[in-house]
Amino acid sequence: MLLSEIKSIYHKELGKIYPKEEIDHLFYRSIEHHLGLERFVLVIQPQFTLTKGEEEPLFRTLSSLKQEIPLQYVLGKTHFMDLEFQVNEHVLIPRPETEELVHWVLDDISSQTSDIGHQTSDIKVLDIGTGSGCIPVALAKNLPNLEVHALDISSQALKVAKENAAKNKAEVTFHQHNILDFSLKLELEFDIIVSNPPYVREMEKSKIENNVKKFEPEMALFVPDEKPLIFYEAIAQFASKYLKDNGLLYLEINQYLGQETQALLEAHNFLEIELRKDIFGNDRMLKAKKR
Numbered sequence: 388m389l390l391s392e393i394k395s396i397y398h399k400e401l402g403k404i405y406p407k408e409e410i411d412h413l414f415y416r417s418i419e420h421h422l423g424l425e426r427f428v429l430v431i432q433p434q435f436t437l438t439k440g441e442e443e444p445l446f447r448t449l450s451s452l453k454q455e456i457p458l459q460y461v462l463g464k465t466h467f468m469d470l471e472f473q474v475n476e477h478v479l480i481p482r483p484e485t486e487e488l489v490h491w492v493l494d495d496i497s498s499q500t501s502d503i504g505h506q507t508s509d510i511k512v513l514d515i516g517t518g519s520g521c522i523p524v525a526l527a528k529n530l531p532n533l534e535v536h537a538l539d540i541s542s543q544a545l546k547v548a549k550e551n552a553a554k555n556k557a558e559v560t561f562h563q564h565n566i567l568d569f570s571l572k573l574e575l576e577f578d579i580i581v582s583n584p585p586y587v588r589e590m591e592k593s594k595i596e597n598n599v600k601k602f603e604p605e606m607a608l609f610v611p612d613e614k615p616l617i618f619y620e621a622i623a624q625f626a627s628k629y630l631k632d633n634g635l636l637y638l639e640i641n642q643y644l645g646q647e648t649q650a651l652l653e654a655h656n657f658l659e660i661e662l663r664k665d666i667f668g669n670d671r672m673l674k675a676k677k678r
């Protein structure tokens with residue numbers, strides 16, 4: 388069959404679910420993944436023809452996409468900060484907004500260490516709710532001398548995160564903990580705590596795309612309407628205990644709750660709180676210093 392015919396079938400079969408540009412993206416990512424073909428192949432060779440064996444994985448992928456399974460889960464991988472990460476239904480698919488949070492941490496560490504002649508090896512970082520391990524692996528890869536720790540409640544997520552650290556040759560120490568369990572005891576203190584915890588309220592479910600709602604882990608996304616900041620409260624309490632004095636907290640936040648999250652940190656005596664917008668112009672990140 389001609390590759391162009393398969394592209395038309397993708398558009399026909401997925402047209403009711405995704406916009407045209409998104410279907411193009413899904414098709415080109417599929418041919419790149421399964422056949423190693425670049426997206427311009429059809430421009431150079433409009434008559435490019437596939438064997439039955441080459442068609443088969445493209446149709447298999449199409450069938451999963453029709454069920455609205457996110458492409459990253461279908462292919463079992465995604466990219467974050469130019470690194471490859473395995474993903475499955477136990478972990479959130481890393482988002483570009485979270486890359487911005489990681490850049491913020493990296494930029495601050497780089498400028499601080501060059502200003503005061505500190506070694507990055509003196510710096511201990513913890514990621515709370517690590518999922519695929521995208522945050523700690525990206526931090527450890529970019530600044531290999533950091534001492535990086537990460538925790539999650541989910542053993543299945545931690546399994547994926549450990550595999551991602553190993554595959555990317557990043558040194559990260561993983562812990563299985565429930566951040567909402569206030570009896571939690573650690574023998575460690577950190578210079579930096581970073582987190583992208585669950586923050587989508589149940590009432591916001593209607594605004595969320597179907598493929599996210601149906602396939603990404605509930606536990607990674609949603610919080611009760613009546614306690615939307617439950618994780619931020621727990622993290623603030625945890626950070627009051629386990630962050631060193633003058634240590635920094637970096638949080639991804641619910642865009643509709645920027646002021647409330649800032650007020651919560653103020654109530655916990657954090658200082659120099661800075662609220663930042665993401666590339667889409669939404670309040671998305673907070674940084675705060677422990678007194």
Ligand SMILES: C[S@@+](CC[C@H](N)C(=O)[O-])C[C@H]1O[C@@H](n2cnc3c(N)ncnc32)[C@H](O)[C@@H]1O
Pocket residue numbers: 478479480481482485515516517518519520521522538539540541544564565566567583584585586606607608
């Ligand atoms: C929004 S996801 C973030 C995943 C990853 N850090 C990222 O940015 O893609 C939140 C993560 O918090 C974890 N989580 C949920 N409840 C938790 C709890 N009580 N204690 C620790 N981790 C929890 C979930 O398993 C999930 O991996």
